[in-house]
Amino acid sequence: MGLLEGKVVIVTGGASGIGAVSTEVLAAEGARVVVADINREGAERQALKVRDSGAEALALHVDLQDQESIQSMVADTVKAFGGLDVLFNNAADTRLSSTRDTAVEHVDVEVWDEIMRVNLRGTMLAIKYAIPHMRERGSGSIINTASGAGQAGAHSFSAYGVSKAGVIMLTQYVATQHGKEGIRCNAISPGLIVTPAVIDTYAEGEMGKMMLRHHLTARLGQPEDIAHALVFLASDRSAFVTGHCLNVDGGCMAHQAFWADAVATKF
Ligand SMILES: NC(=O)c1ccc[n+]([C@@H]2O[C@H](COP(=O)([O-])OP(=O)(O)OC[C@H]3O[C@@H](n4cnc5c(N)ncnc54)[C@H](O)[C@@H]3O)[C@@H](O)[C@H]2O)c1
Structure with a gap:
């Protein structure tokens, strides 16, 4: 018997990278998985893959910039599976962050707004619509996705970093407001996880070597490293953990x- 037998889990951004691998790992633990993504085809493909493994999975189109679309994602999940146990807020606008998210002085306000809308407002809205269904169940686990960029400054990626700092604080507010109702809220802060979003820019060549020097482990992260922490936070094994930001980095x-x-200068 898996750690998440029968649990209904929404994974936003489930079509690629960390989200996609997470849908497979969650399903292997017995979860019924909703693959929600702006990439409709990718979500369908990933849900099919999960179903091929023998688990239940549903693909849903969602645009995290759009309040109604987020509300429908939660409503359609409850309609299909009869409730909601776990919400994994994983999606982020990594494409815009890696191309147009610069130092504060130079960032276009439209870019700033879009990243905030997807990463922070979208996360908040998914939680807002999930809470009543979790309250109905008398339990629930929400896992948000932070980043090291939300814990310390950098030369660029200002909107991304500030949105992720907001996600960490949002996690604490939601945990504080709903703990007594049996609803927990935690965040995972990934290190450099080798996914299509970062592989070319960060994980290879000189940049890849530099990033590895700053990790204490002998390798960079894989999506499975996040998915395994996610299973812990989604399951009752973490029943006494809430309001926490877990660095999986x-x-x-x-x-x-x-x-x-x-170390490099033999200090
Ligand atoms: N990969 C890393 O090194 C790393 C490090 C720190 C944090 N993270 C975080 O982990 C999460 C996943 O990262 P990843 O590397 O798998 O990224 P990714 O770009 O591969 O996946 C993001 C997914 O979100 C979806 N998405 C984007 N905008 C959306 C929107 N408006 N509505 C709905 N879906 C949308 C994309 O279609 C994509 O499937 C993100 O929150 C990211 O910030 C990743």
Whole structure:
């Protein structure tokens, strides 16, 4: 028997990267999975893959910029599966962040607004519509996706980083407001996870080597590393954990900023 037997789980951004692998790992633990994504075809493809493994899965189109679309995602899930147990807020506008999200002085306000709408407002709205259904069940687990970029500053990616800092605080507010109702809310903060969104820019070549120097582990992260932490936070094994941001980052945020340079210069 899996750790999530019969649980209904929504995975936003389930069509690719961390989200896609998570749908498979959740299903292997017995979950009934909703693959929700703006990429309709990708969501259909991923739901089919999960169904081929023998689990139940449903593909839903959602645009996290659109309030009604988010409301429908939750309503359609409840209609199809009779309730909602787990919400994995995984989607982010990684495409816009990697192309047009710059230093504050130079960032276009439209870019800032869109990233905030998807990453922070979209996460908040998914939670807003999920809560009443979890309250009806008397339990629920919400897992948001943060980032190291939301815990320390960088030369660029200002909107992305600030949106992820907001996600960490949103996690604490929701945990505080709904803990007594049996609803938990935690965040996972990934390190560099090798997915299509980052592979070309960060995971390979000189950049890849530099990133690895700043992880305390001997390798960079894989989507399965996030999915395994997700299973823990989604399941009753973490029943006493709420309001927490779990760094699943190979220790990337655990060391002093100058540590890797100090090692390189044989300090
Ligand atoms: N990969 C990493 O190294 C890394 C590091 C830190 C945090 N993260 C976070 O992990 C999560 C997943 O990252 P990934 O690398 O798998 O990214 P990804 O780009 O592969 O996946 C993101 C998914 O979100 C979907 N999406 C984008 N905009 C949407 C919208 N408006 N509505 C609905 N769906 C939308 C995309 O279609 C895509 O399927 C993100 O929140 C990201 O910020 C990733």
